[in-house]
Amino acid sequence: MMNLELLRKLWKRRRVDFILLIIGVIIVVATLLVAIFAPWIAPYNPYVSVDDALLPPGPKHPMGTDNLGRDVYSRAIYGTRTVIFVVLISTVVSLVVGTVLGLISGYFGGSIDRVLSMIMDSIYAFPGLILAIAVAAMLGPGVVNTMISISVVYIPTYFRMIRGQVLTVKSQLYVEAAVALGATNKIIILKYILPNVLPIIPVVFSMNVADAVLTEAGLSFLGLGVPAPLPDWGFDLKNGQRNLLAGYWWISTFPGILIVILAIGFSLLSEGLNELFNPSRRW
Amino acid sequence: MVSLKVYIITRLLMTIPMILILLTLVFFIMRILPGDPVLAIVGMKASPEQIERIRHELGLDKDWLHQYIDYITMVFSGNLGNSMIWGRRPVINEIWDRFPATLELSIGGFIVSVILGLLTGVFSSIKQGTKTDVGLRLFSIIAYSLFIPLLGMIFQLIFGVYLRLFPVAGRKSPLISITWYTGLYTIDSLLSGSILGFFDAIWHLILPSLTLGIVLSGVYTRLVRSSMLDVLAEDFIRALRARGIPENSVLFKHALKNAFIPILTMMGLQFALLLAGAVLTETTFSWPGVGTFLMERIEYRDYTTVQGTIVFYAFLVALVSLIVDIIYAYIDPRIRY
Amino acid sequence: MPLLSVQNLKSYYILGDEVVKAVDDVSFEMEKGEIVTFVGESGSGKSTLGLSIIRLLPYPGKIIDGKIIFKGRDLLELSEKEMSKIRGKEISSVFQDPLTSLDPLMRVGDQIVETITTHFDITKEEAKSQARKYLELVGIPAERYYDYPHQFSGGMRQRAMIAMAIATQPSLIIADEPTTALDVIVQAQIMQLFRRLRDELGVSIILITHDISLAMEVSDKIGVMYAGHLVEYGSTIKIYEDPLHPYTKGLLEAVPNIEAEVTEFKYIPGNPPDLTSPPSGCRFHPRCRYATEKCKRQEPKIVVRNGRLVKCHLYGDEA
Numbered sequence: 001m002m003n004l005e006l007l008r009k010l011w012k013r014r015r016v017d018f019i020l021l022i023i024g025v026i027i028v029v030a031t032l033l034v035a036i037f038a039p040w041i042a043p044y045n046p047y048v049s050v051d052d053a054l055l056p057p058g059p060k061h062p063m064g065t066d067n068l069g070r071d072v073y074s075r076a077i078y079g080t081r082t083v084i085f086v087v088l089i090s091t092v093v094s095l096v097v098g099t100v101l102g103l104i105s106g107y108f109g110g111s112i113d114r115v116l117s118m119i120m121d122s123i124y125a126f127p128g129l130i131l132a133i134a135v136a137a138m139l140g141p142g143v144v145n146t147m148i149s150i151s152v153v154y155i156p157t158y159f160r161m162i163r164g165q166v167l168t169v170k171s172q173l174y175v176e177a178a179v180a181l182g183a184t185n186k187i188i189i190l191k192y193i194l195p196n197v198l199p200i201i202p203v204v205f206s207m208n209v210a211d212a213v214l215t216e217a218g219l220s221f222l223g224l225g226v227p228a229p230l231p232d233w234g235f236d237l238k239n240g241q242r243n244l245l246a247g248y249w250w251i252s253t254f255p256g257i258l259i260v261i262l263a264i265g266f267s268l269l270s271e272g273l274n275e276l277f278n279p280s281r282r283w
Numbered sequence: 284m285v286s287l288k289v290y291i292i293t294r295l296l297m298t299i300p301m302i303l304i305l306l307t308l309v310f311f312i313m314r315i316l317p318g319d320p321v322l323a324i325v326g327m328k329a330s331p332e333q334i335e336r337i338r339h340e341l342g343l344d345k346d347w348l349h350q351y352i353d354y355i356t357m358v359f360s361g362n363l364g365n366s367m368i369w370g371r372r373p374v375i376n377e378i379w380d381r382f383p384a385t386l387e388l389s390i391g392g393f394i395v396s397v398i399l400g401l402l403t404g405v406f407s408s409i410k411q412g413t414k415t416d417v418g419l420r421l422f423s424i425i426a427y428s429l430f431i432p433l434l435g436m437i438f439q440l441i442f443g444v445y446l447r448l449f450p451v452a453g454r455k456s457p458l459i460s461i462t463w464y465t466g467l468y469t470i471d472s473l474l475s476g477s478i479l480g481f482f483d484a485i486w487h488l489i490l491p492s493l494t495l496g497i498v499l500s501g502v503y504t505r506l507v508r509s510s511m512l513d514v515l516a517e518d519f520i521r522a523l524r525a526r527g528i529p530e531n532s533v534l535f536k537h538a539l540k541n542a543f544i545p546i547l548t549m550m551g552l553q554f555a556l557l558l559a560g561a562v563l564t565e566t567t568f569s570w571p572g573v574g575t576f577l578m579e580r581i582e583y584r585d586y587t588t589v590q591g592t593i594v595f596y597a598f599l600v601a602l603v604s605l606i607v608d609i610i611y612a613y614i615d616p617r618i619r620y
Numbered sequence: 621m622p623l624l625s626v627q628n629l630k631s632y633y634i635l636g637d638e639v640v641k642a643v644d645d646v647s648f649e650m651e652k653g654e655i656v657t658f659v660g661e662s663g664s665g666k667s668t669l670g671l672s673i674i675r676l677l678p679y680p681g682k683i684i685d686g687k688i689i690f691k692g693r694d695l696l697e698l699s700e701k702e703m704s705k706i707r708g709k710e711i712s713s714v715f716q717d718p719l720t721s722l723d724p725l726m727r728v729g730d731q732i733v734e735t736i737t738t739h740f741d742i743t744k745e746e747a748k749s750q751a752r753k754y755l756e757l758v759g760i761p762a763e764r765y766y767d768y769p770h771q772f773s774g775g776m777r778q779r780a781m782i783a784m785a786i787a788t789q790p791s792l793i794i795a796d797e798p799t800t801a802l803d804v805i806v807q808a809q810i811m812q813l814f815r816r817l818r819d820e821l822g823v824s825i826i827l828i829t830h831d832i833s834l835a836m837e838v839s840d841k842i843g844v845m846y847a848g849h850l851v852e853y854g855s856t857i858k859i860y861e862d863p864l865h866p867y868t869k870g871l872l873e874a875v876p877n878i879e880a881e882v883t884e885f886k887y888i889p890g891n892p893p894d895l896t897s898p899p900s901g902c903r904f905h906p907r908c909r910y911a912t913e914k915c916k917r918q919e920p921k922i923v924v925r926n927g928r929l930v931k932c933h934l935y936g937d938e939a
Binding site for chain 2: 020121123127134210234249256264
């Protein structure tokens, strides 16, 4: 599927898109690496006070300290763990659930399909963040609850995508032929539908993760995300808000910028993958 | 091809299932998920009788089916329940008090995003393949990835604190008084003859609208560009140029009008984004709208209000979706089934 | 002076490192009141040729070199503004798929009016009545003026396009596969229309098609395109009686004769070449039954043979 030929073509024809893809990959990989090696990279314990509160960025604390005297830089580094963990698991859950439901709905059709589609379309039309807020508000605080809130929002995305593909493939003549030759449902799904569906998944997934990063940050910012001492960029952004206008800008700004960079990274990854797998017919 | 009237009626009927589904979804989230609202309100110290009384008041002692039917009939008769705290006011009234604030902010953000999105999208599509195009595309990706609270806070710091050009919170300055006609300060100030009030309202609207608008425009730029490129690649554009129609006409009279249909549908779908973005914008700028209201009531565990507000959002979404579809059918004669 | 003289035209599509030489050094002349048809397979460059003349190559196409002399002026020297005055007025175009050639949101009649008012300084009412007149001329009832494109049948749409093309009284019409998407009866009607335009109004027409029998039927001169080269050009009758280029021969032989007894279909073996790396020497040599070593190494020059052009080593190399 991913062969070097596609990469070479991208490099030759659309150099800029190639570069953007690489930038996206770098951002994502760097974040993953920081998340994995956080304990070795972070200079301080992010959970405890290590110095005076509200110190501006300086040699000992490159991003300053927050209102509780914690090192912002260390919290930022450990924050990668929170965001990667929460966001990736949530979106993978959405992917799996949405895909399975989409497959069933598209393949078997009938009233199941009609009902499921209407439900999914309605959820999809509803503002994602507000839906997450509603679910999180009812479930209460907690890492798992946050993950549930986020995955609920994105299930329809995958449902619609997979269902659409299933319907397209199902109507192809070669599938009809296969059925006539006695292929079982399982074979059809695995051999015909899945391969057609796979190339779009990475594109949609990375775009989804980009969005989920912002949703997770939004939830945490509003106080409905992961619970208190856990280092979370959205939470820290909110935490810094009360001191912001007094001039203590570093507590909010650094986590905020990291949120943006990570979202940009996944977006670039998504757009780049899209150009790679489905090059624009517009030259 | 069906007449517009018939289309509107059919479309209206189709809205009902959508609303029912959304209402059921909200019901599911609010009632069925774990978490006992009553205990949360009264705390652990209440006596069993007190708990029972409140439970009965809220109708939570009936079985699910009855609760559901009550809920649906209530909503469709325009009643969103009463708040569980303070004066027990009807939820719908409380929402209605704050809705104009959200509306004003949303319109402001919408205008900014549309102008910015259209300009960058069209420009980007015309200059396809050039550095300008790449730059604008990059701008749109960055814009959309800008976390609203961050952008808002940066604006507050720079324009509010350091440069002291704009206010950082609220809808109006304390000394200004405006009579309430619509709840929209911009209009009400003009209606009460206060030009100062009008400019004050606009002044307060600028930073929040810019914040919301810039982030939303990121989505629009891509849609507009994509839509324009699709249209510009179509044969009739080439045929128009082959007939010697001047380029301005080709772009704005023909291409944009055709591109506008998918753009409009997309904008309708993005209304949900607008609502979500408004919540974040409101909390960042202490803007007294439905978003801050929702968050406030969540904190107070005022579950009936929270439920009512979510239902309100559902209706809003369904309504806008309906309007967009109708406009769409009006513009494009091919679509009416 | 010929109406149109194309000299050494080169139009390439350039994307990054890849270059498609769609039209590679093509030259021909055309007189007033002639129907000239360019035939060739897909990818032969015939459409690019047509688009080059009106300078509407899609991105990433570019006219690299050459001259296009129309009524004594080199079109490649004109500014975009001057060129847009010629498009639609002096040189009109009709394209393949009429459904997608009309703005779907505008009434058909209004689109004709738009073309007329762009080029002529007359009132809208005047333009409207002219539009109706031209609709009638191509066989469309005048009351269909108020219809939208999707309400027309394919044949009617194409005729509406032709009405638009002639409404400005052009000297030259370029028609790119105008009937490919239509059935044979409509095709015959449209060809009849073209003949009338030539005979009654003195309009010259460049027709572009892959259908050689259509070309034979309707044109005065034929140009055969292969892989970006013009391999043969001359009067239809002479080409029919005595095709010079092996490719032309192959094309003519491939047309089944309805009267003869046919036991098998003749076709030209092989496929059109990849224009990013065309064959060396003569581009046709891999599929040519007369190919020699020279054909592999050297690109043939254009040879003139009693009023005809041919690009093939079989006919010597004198220009």
